[in-house]
Amino acid sequence: MIKITEQPIDAAEFIAAVNKKQNGGLAVFLGTVRDFTGPTRLAYMEYDAYKEMAEKKMALIVDEARLRWDNPDVAVAHRVGRLELTEPSVIIAVGTPHRAQAFEACRYIIDRIKEEVPIWKKEVDEHGHGEWVEGCVPSVREPVSH
Amino acid sequence: MIKITEQPIDAAEFIAAVNKKQNGGLAVFLGTVRDFTGPTRLAYMEYDAYKEMAEKKMALIVDEARLRWDNPDVAVAHRVGRLELTEPSVIIAVGTPHRAQAFEACRYIIDRIKEEVPIWKKEVDEHGHGEWVEGCVPSVREPVSH
């Protein structure tokens, strides 16, 4: 399961997806909307994604993790739209026979997603002022300044 | 929340416990009962714990993690009794402002629990034959053979 979704992320669904009989360790990461990033107190967050490309990139990253860590079970989603404080924006669930691989693959996948998948976020403060800030940063082969 | 429990572990409860407004990353580890350990196909697993000491040790480990990683939110439980395949025996949920610390603290806590907390497990095979095997291994200051 790999998807960009407008629906709230239900962790239990992703945990169940990787909780196969042969797996003894499940590592799960949830990125959630937090109240402060720097000095700005957030009211809510808005996420935008280039859905088709984001899903394709996430699938490639997961394939690479599967090769590297002996075929773990993986379930990944990133949410888009308006998210309130504490709501998960992203979830990575990984199931493996032993725990070390689950941790490593989970960390690898979220790090790569943050670096390469076209998703943006807009911090909206208490006065309704919004600013597009961090998202997932593409790795640039040839950066251009404007 | 730190406990030894006979009740099924509900991941959502532990995720909610560490999903505070200031946290942007939640790392969760679930240890689950898997079908094979070595050549033995399991029917179910039985866990035993020295409850009072286990809870005390887990609390100490969590305190150490809190010191090391700038006071993350942590929720931990280990289940005892009979567990079926795929049921979680242990959960560690850690919430921190940034994801690196959540992963590191979560890994640290499960590794320490496996090394120091008095919990044992018995693999019961399809013929009802049970064997006490791996649990959480105490660090021995003076090992004695018998």
Next chain:
Amino acid sequence: MTLRNSFAGRRRLRVNTRFFAIYRERAGLKEEDLNLDEGATSAVLVERLSELHPGLFEGGGRLVVAVNGEYVPMDHALADGDEVALIPPVSGGRS
């Protein structure tokens, strides 16, 4: 084909441009079809867009272009029918 050749031998290509995040807000568009000269690169498209939408790229930062779902360098030659996405620069914290 006849139409193309009527432009004094200068072929045209048509690309579908997609806007995200701050570019979507500034352009007031989610997507836009554009005709470019054959051989046009990502950089040419960016130039054309900054003429069509003054202020679209203001504030500096890095802009990245993706063609058909793959990031490309600015000298990448576009082809007829390409889907071109403008990937806004990003900045700020880490979670």
Next chain:
Amino acid sequence: MTLRNSFAGRRRLRVNTRFFAIYRERAGLKEEDLNLDEGATSAVLVERLSELHPGLFEGGGRLVVAVNGEYVPMDHALADGDEVALIPPVSGGRS
């Protein structure tokens, strides 16, 4: 106190022993109160238990003793009222 001193000056201490996992199964007990001579160590208790419960420690492996919730070395001197836990050896896989 009078009673204790009646044993030719040899004081006794009473400890509560707790069994877990394979020891609980073999002893058929969850706990057992034992009287030991003053100055008895963890090793003395282990010796006493192997007399009381033949086969309790069979199969080798490492045995660890915890007193009042802390792992102690085998030469640890027990005190009256101690709760002593027998921590079975463990072996096998990792998850």
